[in-house]
Amino acid sequence: MLYRHADPALPFGVSPHTLLEDSPMQQPLSINRTTALAVAALALVLPLSAVSCSAAEKALSCANTAVQVSTHVAQLGAAFDHADQDPAAAGQALQNLKGDVDRLGRNSNDADLGRAVTDLRTQVDSVQKALDDNRTPDLGPLGSAAGRVSTVCTG
Template sequence: MPDSITRAGIARPATLAVVALIAVLPLSVVSCSAVQKAIDCGNTAITISGDVNDVVNAYNNVNNDAAAAGQALQKLKTDLDQLGKNSSNTDVAKAVTDLNTQVDKIQQAANNKQVPDLKPLGDAAGNLTKVCTG
């Protein structure tokens, strides 16, 4: 599989981002709404990273479970749509757009019975984590 990403390659950046967010927030002087937005963004980044892990695991499955991959892609799309609707931050919106582009490429490869390149999906998820942690 070309440049596939591992579960740890996605989960670790998301976990580190949340830990960093939790460590920084109490020390910063920001309004409660800004803190809540940052926490929401961090939680969303974790959800998206989990969805990406599900997609990667489905494609890395020895049997390449097409049904599981399709379900994982659909959940990721749904969560990205929700994030896009709820975010007014332009950087988050761009990260969501980039992730959606990668999801579309994976779906297109699957539709053509090709092995998708999952690395750009992991990179886009990592970018969302960076955006959410400032």
């Protein structure tokens, strides 16, 4: 009987519309509206956070690989210093370095990183060619190229 104006149970000055506004039946509508707004907000925000999260993951991966590149360049230098004790160590260090370059190359969408990886790949190939020709390679350019990758990745 909420719609009758002549209801004697209604206090003076209270309209049936006021009762409808305070009715428990209205609460689910406001909860549903709030829920719908929250879901809509999440639908807008989640793709943005996924993109930024993905970018952060790529940056972290790049930085980790840059550290590995530096480590493998140092191992390659140490392997050449001690080539008389372990001739296979240089080949293994070079293979590790090639794996790092391949990983960086697959994950580089950035132009600066792409150039740094190309330069690093050129220097790795130069070291490999020197080894194939039984020459001692110059590791200076390789170290410089690894430094550029590190600079780009940690930017």
